[in-house]
Amino acid sequence: MHAQILEWFTREGRSLPWREHYSPYSVWVSETMLCQTQVERVIPRYLLWMQRFPDVFVLARASLTELLQIWEGLGYYSRPRYMWETAKAVVTTFQGEFPRDYQTLRRFPGIGDYTACAILSIAYNLPYPAIDGNAKRVFARLLDLRIPIQTKEAYRYIFDAALSSIHQGEARFFNQAIMDLGALICTPRRPRCHACPVRDFCLAFQRNTQEFRPVREKRLLQDVEATIILFYHQGRVLI
Structure with a gap:
């Protein structure tokens, strides 16, 4: 599977x-911009951001107002605030070099599991497997995973499968290949299995369950009992 997906x-x-x-x-x-935001919306903002803040030193010296102006339109405005704090910490504590250690990266504001693994x-x-929504969907189908994807x-299961699939020195391209496979081929609806480079390895394809993977957790509907008291006085109703 590794060779086929990298070739694709x-x-x-x-x-x-x-x-x-x-x-x-x-x-x-x-990766911070792409969190909860579509690629098409991110591209122009990313280019503008990199033009204004080409490295972490420039970003750390900038004002938060400048960051928010460039960020406008991407939403989730806590993200640029966290980036500003992280940039200052990277410059002050690590001389502008992002650490190569997972636990250290996770301590920075706004850097979660996925972003740390992506870096x-x-x-x-x-x-390190970078497990975003696309990767979850791809591996849920490859494994024909029958348990809810949110658990x-x-x-x-997905992390272990992805980790075992990464060959030494090829994590960069493997993770990006999985992301692109999910975005272009292994889509949420009507996956293009005929064009998939790893369909021979896909258990969901073999079992014809790809339209039902990943499994989503069902929300239980609960009956709610309520008592409403009405007061009627001189033509007026009070609830």
């Missing part, structure tokens, strides 16, 4: 501006 990525992978340079800073900026794998090419158990 070489031919069909998306051309994105943050893939021109795999610096920790550019990976961090792009380590895409920027530093270290063997910790499902995440552990």
